[in-house]
Amino acid sequence: MVITNIKEGKTLFALYIDEEYVDMICKTAIVDFGIKIGDKINDEKLHKLLSYSEYVRAKDKALDLLSYRDHSERELYDKLRLKFSENACRGAVEKLKELNIIDDRRFAERYANELIESKKLSLRGVKSKLYQKGINKELIDEIIEEIEINPVEQIIKLLETKFSRSLDDEKGIKRVNNSLLRMGYSYSDIKSALDEYISEEKFGDDFYGL
Numbered sequence: 001m002v003i004t005n006i007k008e009g010k011t012l013f014a015l016y017i018d019e020e021y022v023d024m025i026c027k028t029a030i031v032d033f034g035i036k037i038g039d040k041i042n043d044e045k046l047h048k049l050l051s052y053s054e055y056v057r058a059k060d061k062a063l064d065l066l067s068y069r070d071h072s073e074r075e076l077y078d079k080l081r082l083k084f085s086e087n088a089c090r091g092a093v094e095k096l097k098e099l100n101i102i103d104d105r106r107f108a109e110r111y112a113n114e115l116i117e118s119k120k121l122s123l124r125g126v127k128s129k130l131y132q133k134g135i136n137k138e139l140i141d142e143i144i145e146e147i148e149i150n151p152v153e154q155i156i157k158l159l160e161t162k163f164s165r166s167l168d169d170e171k172g173i174k175r176v177n178n179s180l181l182r183m184g185y186s187y188s189d190i191k192s193a194l195d196e197y198i199s200e201e202k203f204g205d206d207f208y209g210l
Helices: 027-033 043-068 073-081 086-098 104-117 123-132 137-146 151-160 170-182 187-197
Strands: 003-008 013-017 020-025
Touching: 020 043, 027 043, 043 073, 043 086, 073 086, 104 123, 104 137, 123 137, 151 170, 151 187, 170 187
Parallel strands: none
Antiparallel strands: 003 013, 013 020
């Protein structure tokens, strides 16, 4: 087989062998493999060339995604998998781990702090979010173990900010109660926070629905 054309496109190059189109490949693959028009190429080298080109493209896409925000390994892999093969995605993720560009512990610690500080989530809520990002259970447990927060104080901060306009009547307070439950807070912590924040003389003891 002979490489008969390498036609430059907008971002990639069209590879032709024996006058027939084969695939699009990246410039890095062309340079690293040192291929040019007129070269002979066998099936094994062609397979390696195409696989390497896809790996490079997957890695470049991963770096592009990371330029917008941090990702967990699993999250990054899943996004790459929408476009690239399993081998290319795994290779790209492993390379970025090797270069310390991605690190699940670093990501999880940062994301957990963000969820607690900005979103005021409970530890249960943080665990759920980390799991959704593909962080393994052992690492989640280690990170949660290191976090010290007072759930009642967290809830009061939410009552003072996010839910401050929803506490005017019993119906609104019940909606707030349900929202806090969905955030992972316990019945007892919610009631303690509401007891502290709201006058019991105004609403009575039975409106919480707890």
